[in-house]
Amino acid sequence: MSDLDGEEALVEKARSGDRGALGSLLQHHGPRLYRAVLLPRLGSEAAARDALSETYAKVCANITKFTWQAKGFYPWLRVIALNTALDQLRGRKRTLLWSPEDVQTELDATNTATPLDAKLSEARDRAAAKERVTKALEKINERYAMAIRLRVLEERSREEVAATLDVTVATFDVVLHRALAALRKVLEGSKEGGER
Amino acid sequence: MSSFDEFDPEDQDLILALKSAWEPGEMDADEAEGRLDAALFSEEDREFQEAIRAAWSPVQLPPQEAAARLDAALSSEEDTAFAAALQSAFRPQDLSPADHAELISNAIERGTPAALPQRSAVVRFLPRIAAAASAFAVAAGVFLTVRGAAPPATISVASGDALVASEALATPGARTERVARARASDYRENRFRSFGLTPAGRGASR
Numbered sequence: 001m002s003d004l005d006g007e008e009a010l011v012e013k014a015r016s017g018d019r020g021a022l023g024s025l026l027q028h029h030g031p032r033l034y035r036a037v038l039l040p041r042l043g044s045e046a047a048a049r050d051a052l053s054e055t056y057a058k059v060c061a062n063i064t065k066f067t068w069q070a071k072g073f074y075p076w077l078r079v080i081a082l083n084t085a086l087d088q089l090r091g092r093k094r095t096l097l098w099s100p101e102d103v104q105t106e107l108d109a110t111n112t113a114t115p116l117d118a119k120l121s122e123a124r125d126r127a128a129a130k131e132r133v134t135k136a137l138e139k140i141n142e143r144y145a146m147a148i149r150l151r152v153l154e155e156r157s158r159e160e161v162a163a164t165l166d167v168t169v170a171t172f173d174v175v176l177h178r179a180l181a182a183l184r185k186v187l188e189g190s191k192e193g194g195e196r
Numbered sequence: 197m198s199s200f201d202e203f204d205p206e207d208q209d210l211i212l213a214l215k216s217a218w219e220p221g222e223m224d225a226d227e228a229e230g231r232l233d234a235a236l237f238s239e240e241d242r243e244f245q246e247a248i249r250a251a252w253s254p255v256q257l258p259p260q261e262a263a264a265r266l267d268a269a270l271s272s273e274e275d276t277a278f279a280a281a282l283q284s285a286f287r288p289q290d291l292s293p294a295d296h297a298e299l300i301s302n303a304i305e306r307g308t309p310a311a312l313p314q315r316s317a318v319v320r321f322l323p324r325i326a327a328a329a330s331a332f333a334v335a336a337g338v339f340l341t342v343r344g345a346a347p348p349a350t351i352s353v354a355s356g357d358a359l360v361a362s363e364a365l366a367t368p369g370a371r372t373e374r375v376a377r378a379r380a381s382d383y384r385e386n387r388f389r390s391f392g393l394t395p396a397g398r399g400a401s402r
Contacts, residue, residue: 023300030299030300036288041285044284049299053303057306060307096281126288133282133285153286183282
């Protein structure tokens with residue numbers, strides 16, 4: 001799909017019941033929804049996959065209600081995906097990086113903010129997710145933050161990170177465990193305090 | 197910190213408190229570590245550390261058991277889930293194309309009937325109903341044309357007019373006049389009765 005005109009034509013076909021057109025739209029936008037909206041907010045591949053599936057079901061059921069807008073199909077898909085993520089988060093006992101209130105705030109913002117095209121929207125979503133992690137890491141001990149950054153985010157080997165931190169691998173395992181506990185505590189504290 | 201065995205136990209407490217406040221000494225390294233552990237780590241953390249130590253001390257445990265305990269300690273469900281959540285936010289991975297295609301096809305298979313323009317059953321069948329009605333009307337028209345003129349329809353008579361209508365020779369004007377007379381007579385008779393009078397010649401039977 002090269003431009004919005006082509007997308008608009010596909011949307012019209014999809015609205016009239018063309019399965020192929022609907023499939024093309026989902027094929028095009030689905031990966032972006034998954035990696036930029038669902039996976040960061042839900043935190044696990046299984047949950048994000050379920051949410052994407054549910055998002056698709058809602059799109060199929062409501063495609064006739066969609067009204068074409070200047071920024072295309074993606075903003076509408078994103079709102080549906082955010083609502084689906086919100087439902088999932090509300091059903092959880094514990095949340096980590098995103099709470100239901102956070103997602104609700106994002107949804108409220110979509111009502112007032114000017115819609116973004118798909119690429120810009122994805123870039124903003126991903127930057128916001130990284131910033132959320134970075135800010136949380138800034139609140140814990142620097143050594144703990146480094147352990148998490150190197151091992152979890154950059155996925156370096158235990159041996160390499162242990163050497164960087166100048167500890168044995170066994171000690172590093174303990175350090176990482178403590179680091180995660182500290183980060184979890186910070187996140188839970190910031191949720192209780194209403195800040196993130 | 198020095199021992200003050202020569203003092204009474206009650207005094208020892210006080211002396212140690214004073215000494216600690218005035219010139220705090222270094223705690224024994226092992227004790228310090230033990231106290232720090234007790235303060236910093238939960239029971240779960242201590243189990244984790246124990247598992248790590250056990251795994252790295254083959255003297256205490258057979259290697260296989262030690263490895264198993266280490267795996268168990270490192271694959272803490274909570275830590276794994278948390279690490280995955282962090283990774284998902286920081287560097288989300290793409291869904292595999294095959295999985296994605298399956299999700300789409302499932303959604304479309306299940307959802308497409310609903311995606312079609314929603315029309316009620318009556319609206320959907322309206323064209324068929326109209327076509328059937330038209331065909332019936334044409335057929336009826338052809339039948340009547342082929343059969344010729346229909347016999348004159350029998351006029352149905354309302355029960356109220358049955359008496360009058362049965363008089364074939366009576367003209368409409370005469371019938372109307374007779375009905376009006378009869379009703380006027382009934383009306384007068386009813387008024388007389390309401391006054392307690394019986395019209396002459398009608399008798400009590402009326």
